[in-house]
Amino acid sequence: MAVRRRIARAAVSALVVALAASLLAACTGGVGSGTGIVYAWSGEPQNPLIPTDTSENTGGRVLDALFAGLVSYTADGGVENEVAQSIETADGQNYTVTIEDGWTFTDGTAVTARSFVDAWNYGALSTNAQLQSSFFDPIQGYDDVAVANPTAMTMSGLRVVDDRTLTITLKQPEAAFPMRLGFAAYYPLPRAAYADMAAFGQHPIGNGPYRLANDDAWQHNVRIDLLSNPDYRGNRSARNEGVSFVLYSNLDTAYTDLLSNNLDVLDGVPSSALDTFQDDLPGRTVNQPSATIETFTIPERLPRFSGEEGRLRRQAISQAIDRQQITDRLFAGTRTPARDFTSPAVPGWTPDLVGVSNLDFAPDRARQLWAHADAIAPWSGTFAIAYNSDGGHQDWVDAVCNSIRNTLGIDARGAPYPTFAQLRTEATEHTIRTAFRSGWQADYPQQYGFLAQNYQTGGSSNDGEYSDPEFDALLRASAGATDPVEAQQLIDRAQEILLRDLPAVPNWNRNASGGWSEYVTNVRIGWDGVPLYYLVEKK
Template identity: 25%
Template sequence: MRTLLALSLAVLVLVAGCSRGKYSSNLKHPDHVLVYPMPNNPTKLDPATVEDGDTLEVLTQVFEGLVEYNEQNELVGNLAESWDVSDDGLTYTFHLKKGVKFHSGREMTAEDVKFSWDRAATPSILSPTAEGYMADIVGFDECWHGQAQGLSGVKVVDPYTIQVQIKEPKAYWPMYLQYACYFVVDKDVVGMEPIESAERMVGTGPFTVKEVRADQQVVLERFNDYHKGAPKLERIIRLIVQDPNTRRSLYENGEVDWVQLERQDKQYVDQHPEFKNQLHIIDRPAIWYLGFSVKMLEPFKDARVRKAFAMAIDKDRIINEGFDGINQRADGIIPPGIPGHDPNFKGIPYDPAQAKRLLAEAGYPDPSKFPTVPLYYRADRADPRIVAQHVQQDLQKNLGINVELRPMEWKALLDKRNKGELEFFHLRWHADYLDPQNFLSFMLHTNARENTLGYSNPEFDRLCDMADRMPLSRNEERFKLYREAERIAVVEDAIWIPIYFQRDLELLRPEVTGIRRSLMGPLPHTQTDVVRSK
């Protein structure tokens, strides 16, 4: 799963007005108002076009899908109360919850669901995710290429029933529906243009959008007619704060309630005992990796070069020196917690001597003849910078290869990645749903929308295709196929170099209660509350 951000003057004044170095339960914000920072402006305001985790966390407070993950990591109904599947696995019938209201006050019906899905699949919306998540629906190709209006495989049966036909059985397909491109929007307000203003962000979620002010803040307000009952919070304020040290300082000085730390901040917390009981370490279904484009740089077409890079990078040094041992070393692609994760997976070992031999075999016995390699990464986060610097050092020391660091603003980096214009890069993939298919077929199959690398291996594709078509009742067989595909991608082809599985460090004030989580991350703040006046 994926700033131009200048720190707002308001936040600078806020920090300047606070004493430093000591936590205080600051009462500048009233009860029932949750304040926490985000590291960048929302990249998009439209659920059909969003693709990064920071923005998704905002939009999931505003928009909803037919299904969702609960705190037990089970896929359950949300806007749909239930669904049925035909015996052949090709037709899904969803029974919608009655009485669900949009923020506009109008009741949601099956017509809104169809409109929202048709809209996401329409070329003019420019969704970067619809092709990956909606292509299994009958009629998607015609709609996506402008040859039809709407998805022929999605039919409104009655105001509270919608039926979907998919092209071939894929038992994990309902998991797609909790992704943002399937979120339901108010057709009467949103229309067929991309959402670019707060006024058109009208969904069914627990909060409405009060304000989106670039480089300053996003403000959400309680939706009293929410179909699961009004949230306890009256307001959520997300401050746009690019600098991680400033985010931490805001927490230290009592100005925000919750903050995500960079991994290297653990030493800081250890030195400040007043924060000890407020620190939470949370496993996420996410992998940070190095990726190669076989289209952009000629040497990367040779798997021996990619393997040499993998053998020359000391992951343990990165994790221990860069992140105080917090993150878990990744040898494979599938993270812990995802069904099918293999804790005994054997990846490519750290072996600088063998790396040099492979590079010479590939035609580069003299590393000075190897072109300078650009390494792209996200500029607004310290963690990617730390990895990039270590990789630069290792490749220079162990292979004599020059790496040029190219930090980029987050939205620009995403755009460049989607166009397949990154020769060598460090990015994260966070699960969009809890299945190994999301990390293998979805990312690296020859025909996958997310595969912008030019990578293609017929055996990898064959294994994934077989696993993708199996029912969940045959998961052990599915997982065996996915694990073999994972081995091909990592060990034989080295198209990704897994670095670490993500663990988040968070500081959370004791005044904040009711935060719900699944493995995917925080769930919408329907039960969250903040009471500072006790």
């Protein structure tokens, strides 16, 4: 939701968490009291909860609970119709969508075809400056509204036929396009949203399995309270009375709360507990592959990192990192060294792409590459990786920098930011002056989603501003290919360009690791590494 979304930060101080616990106890008689409310870990969302402007995990998980799209995803990444009754096409370019009758938002208004078309046009329009705008790039007319153009306010490829029918015309045939429509950027919005979108983002009105508990449901940096939605009619009916997301800024504090049953679901384990969490929580843990990758981005705009010199330096830095040693020592089997820019949990992954040797630990070759770059222009100064210190990232950043420093003989160090929001603001505004931690948690179960948003020219999460015409052309061709074998070959060729240029340095793929309290059952983690909150049952 940079990092659905962009890799989440482990989230507020022990004082705030203590306050949250006291509020929970005052309101419900204590966590685990049998009220049917599930208490789940999260962090303070970066932005107001607007589907097209939420590009990180903590906000994304709340939106997924509050909204329902045309399709939804099963636990293993399968696609099912949700609000859509049918999505039909004869050519893969022109789609007719019929939505089921009877869907409503939690303010009682009907979900109609216009609820989707207006929301998508709002998200795409350049003047609204939505972080997820490029998700609408495949739709005909997007290029007209994505730039300041007073004559184009809506995408020509969207049309409302009647209350239950809309049509979508794409720039080219894309058979896999309907699979993406369960992602948050494609959620519908009620008419009330447009009166004051900023206010709506603080009190969103959705059509999903949950609704906000009350007008004060989002207590910033404390918690977000949701109740089950009795009018929801989709595939994800809640088996609990609600979910309260407790907003932590320290993963160790969250883990302590889990051990004492003051937190029900935690989908992250602090480094201090990775060796012991399965013993600490017997029969109540998960450690499974998920569709995520963790990276750090080195923007070409940084001094000494443009052109051929920059490419050589990025390759040298990547080959100076001993990923296997770092994952073994720090992550206790919950990370796997990366072999591409996607994830083994997504169809099409292979560890054997041309250029994958740039992800090997090869000290001698790294020093040779650095020397070649120095022959173009000598290096001076410090190589720094920015990270948010409220997210538990210091250990791996220090380890990566130590590996770079010991291999290349340069000054390499971490650059901590106090909060996730501060780091992400500078990254998304393209003002950050160092390399910075990044990553991706899949929005939908396709490799295309990892690549398009992060590395395509103008991609919503292309915070390094990478641009390569050949990569863009290959990616677009892969989306339009009707033969799955050809589509995969084109995706692979696009990735090989990334493995050469390394606009971000892939570190490792992250397992979904976590645990749950003695007061809940039926805890499952989805294909994307996020708990399926609607399935959790409170004892």
